[in-house]
Amino acid sequence: MRSSCLLRAALTLAIAACAAGCATQPPTAASAPPVPGRCGGEPIFAAGADRATLWVRNSSEFRAASETIYRAALEALAAGLADPTWTAEPSQAGASLALPPAVVMDVDETVLDNAEPQAEMLLKGLCFEEFPKAWDDWLAKRSAPAVPGASEFIRAARLMSDSSGRQVRIFFITNRECAPRDGNPAACPQHDDTRANLESLGFGSPTLADDLMLRGERPEWDGEKLARRAQIANGYRIVLNVGDDLADFLPGVRRASVAERDAARCARAAWWGRQWFLLPNPMYGSWLVALGDDLDAALADPPSILQDCPRG
Numbered sequence: 001m002r003s004s005c006l007l008r009a010a011l012t013l014a015i016a017a018c019a020a021g022c023a024t025q026p027p028t029a030a031s032a033p034p035v036p037g038r039c040g041g042e043p044i045f046a047a048g049a050d051r052a053t054l055w056v057r058n059s060s061e062f063r064a065a066s067e068t069i070y071r072a073a074l075e076a077l078a079a080g081l082a083d084p085t086w087t088a089e090p091s092q093a094g095a096s097l098a099l100p101p102a103v104v105m106d107v108d109e110t111v112l113d114n115a116e117p118q119a120e121m122l123l124k125g126l127c128f129e130e131f132p133k134a135w136d137d138w139l140a141k142r143s144a145p146a147v148p149g150a151s152e153f154i155r156a157a158r159l160m161s162d163s164s165g166r167q168v169r170i171f172f173i174t175n176r177e178c179a180p181r182d183g184n185p186a187a188c189p190q191h192d193d194t195r196a197n198l199e200s201l202g203f204g205s206p207t208l209a210d211d212l213m214l215r216g217e218r219p220e221w222d223g224e225k226l227a228r229r230a231q232i233a234n235g236y237r238i239v240l241n242v243g244d245d246l247a248d249f250l251p252g253v254r255r256a257s258v259a260e261r262d263a264a265r266c267a268r269a270a271w272w273g274r275q276w277f278l279l280p281n282p283m284y285g286s287w288l289v290a291l292g293d294d295l296d297a298a299l300a301d302p303p304s305i306l307q308d309c310p311r312g
């Protein structure tokens, strides 16, 4: 039952691109246990995410890791801008490499830190059916803080140019979804909220409304991010991609097995830390979905990941 709950949580989180949040209050290391029977006997939504959430919210280690990755990403961006053959999009080649430069970034747990709602879910013992509203309420607050290192990266990247003097444009691709909201006539309140949140952190730009791409805003913008990257690649050379989930970089891994995902990782082994930078997210993601509905069994089994990628 506990494992089944964890899988359902992972699926919903992955689909909704949810996360957990910022810490505006002191941590309560000993979280109150969920009220027995509160969810009709079912485990709570974010069950099992306690340590991961505390690590993201409260550890210096997470901050240091995130800042390390963003500093390395900035150095790679400089290298990529100076190399006209460099692209972070596998399908991009030929004449499109002469296009102006762009960076693609995921939003949740890449730019915006959602450890706060994650902690709230744990403390409240949120039930599955309560998640969509709780997540939408969180988006409406527009108050997620920045992931460590993201602010410095975005500000510096936008000041950088390619060899032709064309400045870097940053696109945000997120699987946050548009959904109607009572009392709000906007076509996509979640787009407006995300944009306002980004602007409140100093990430605004004159083109941000166009540069922020939510899942489902256009019919072809599905949960896979390939279609949105392909659209960007029509007008820009994507020099760097930054995300927290394998699916931010690779198509077809959101529902793949652990072994299939790892083979996909290895197939692009040379891209990690060069064109692609992945931030740690131990709270949720397609990695958790891949473990299946029995996490106790996953713990007991040897992991089906590769210790070393085959040399090709």
Ligand SMILES: [Mg+2]
Residues within 6 Å of the ligand: 106, 107, 108, 109, 110, 243, 244, 245
């Ligand atoms: Mg994310």
